[in-house]
Amino acid sequence: MESLISANNNLALWAFVMLAAAAAILIEQRTKLGAKVPGAVIALLIAIAASNFGVVPVDAPVYDAVWGYVVPLAIPLLLFQLNLHALVKESGRLLFLFLISSVGTVLGVFLGFGLLKDYIPELDKIAAIISASYTGGGVNLAAMTAKLQPSPTMISATYVADNLMMACYFFVLIALPASQFVRKFWGSPYQDQNERHRVVEDGDNAAASYWKPKEISLQNIAIALGAAILLVAVAFNLSAFLKGILTVTEETSVVVTMLVGLVTDKYLLLTTLTFLVMLLFPKCTEKLNGSQELGTYCIYLFFVVIGVPASIPLIIDNAPLLFVFTMTVALVNLVVTLFFGKIFRFGIEEITLACNANVGGPTTAAALAIGQGWRDLVGPILVIGTVGYIIGNYIGAMVYAVLGSM
Template identity: 50%
Template sequence: MENTLIQADDTITLWGIIIVLASLSIFLEQRFNWASKVTGAIIALVSALILSNLGIIPTASSVYDAVWSVIVPLAIPLLLFHVNFKKIWKESGRLLTIFLLSSIGTVTGAITAFFIFKDHIPMLDKLGAMFSGSYIGGGVNFAAMAAKFETPGELVSAAVVADNLMMAILFLLLMMIPAMNFFRKRFSTPHVLEVEKQSSENKGKTQAESFWERKEISLKDIAMSVGTAFLLVIVSLKVAEFFAGIIPSGEQASFFFQLLHGLFGDHYLVLTTLTFIVLALFPSYFEKLNGSQEIGTFLIHIFFVVIGIPASISLIFETAPLLLVFAFIIVIINLIISLLFGKLFKFDLEEILLASNANIGGPTTAAAFAIAKGWRQLIGPILIVGTLGYIIGNYLGTFLGTWFGTIM
């Protein structure tokens, strides 16, 4: 157990701290212009990072696991209830293209970083497979590659710490880019402009306060929103478990079955698909619901708090500082190549950043990014596209790990 002021089993206190930090970040974002520009998501993430690195809260707890397993799945349908369904498929096609181009950046970064550090970091072939797989699909691939290449536990632990800190750094960077004139002058930013237009119509208020203007909401709205979201989460989890149990997977399965397993056995993809189906079947029901966006966004701020907690700066410098540099090279090359391809093929800046985020952090964190920035119409598409990275990442991670092994 960590020697922290608040212990990992003090669940009520940890829940309280997480909720208070999420609430405070939203309050500051809507109260002060500086906080609105920084965004509540960054405030939540950095606040948690500070508390964990000062030894006030632990870097691991069942409370954080509950946020990933309950809060995040619940937030997804809540935030999809009011998306423009007609735009989903158009945006998904565009995002899929830039997502695949962005994955080239991950592969390029992994190869570059491997040849720089292959003589300095032990078992870099295994680590290269883990990071390249993870930085195309997210944490699911990280675990899969660690198991596939039988990476020693202590090496996996060091890699997890480096990955957590790198993710925190990436979020900070991605959140800041849309506000930088350098990028605004060189890329189209329709979603950013839409949010700013709504803000300009409400002078005297911060951008966040204008975007989240007060609306009528009833007890029935809250009950139906949360109840419907929970029902969708439960059904999708059972459906995904059913398909995962009957569809062959692993090294012995064919590509076709692995593809089916990745598509129908993934909880988030099934949840997103099921939500879209009920949106199409019962549009009038969801049109009448108020408050689902607000509830879902609050839950996502809780998620951002938890993202910042495991990023132990002292631990990474004690264990494997070179791993952080290794991860940083992959991430920065992914971002640079994503921006270059995005500029070449005239993608919007929001699409490019979300594609890079979905590669490095997976669909859930990319959706959280879109929510935090107010890019509502991109939430559903990036969840769909990002989930495909689970499949692509496993294959590319396996290929690179095997190739790297022949060089070590």
């Protein structure tokens, strides 16, 4: 179906993405609905509605630009004023929970395969691809697809199912920390801390109170944006350079391959360089008023783009059972992480971020942390989520070896 705005109408699509983000922020801060529903959910709903009613296309270069430029730019902007002590403290805890969550992904894959193997062709290959993707992210999905080479029809249907599933999963992960029962049962230290620091006046809501106007100068904006884009440029170019000289082959050991993957990952390099700047120039980064607002706005654009590919008609036509399969994997991942998170006394914020880092990758997990105001967890989940890029392909290969023999 042709959309009202064509995929190559870049200006109109940028207008839609930016106005949808603005509408989500206004609704969040000025309405009774916004006091109960996070702005990220509102942005997703606007995008899903526009996509399914044929207003915007499900794929366009503008969306790629948001993924390729806007999201990376948001990372340093939101890390500049981060508490580095919290980064060190939380990274070790999150790594343990992230690995438990990865086990949940594998269990979900085996359950979904057992239920649907007689109904979905090439499910052994699709299951291996999903297990890699839902441990790391899109990088692993592309790598395993190239390795296993399922039919174009099946991989296209899998992408469609994955897009809708991710939008649905985001709703679940955003809704969990908002539930009073969930917060009481698992604990919510970061939500509690945010609420203690938000003084809500009569007639105001928490979001509006948190984002009250502050003194921001033109100099602040110029330095924050300039420093952020410089860090992105250096990190991404350094990643490309290192990948060119640090090559791996089939004979390379697993340990060396993992180390090369870590050293050359562009998001990990970006995060590391940002931390170095913060350590070297702490007084400068602490005074960059406006960087949090700019970075958060970038993340709202990202939430709009996340919701656009969630086309329900495409799922009904092409991949209803694949949607069931991907949702089974995600839900088992969530249940396992919730179960062990409770046993090991993790808060609901850490649990939802570990699930998100597995299924969606570190950038979407960081976006969730930013959208929910858990700023001390942004850096740790970016670092820990990158581990999924490294281990994802090995998990996918292991799953394919087991399922292929069945």
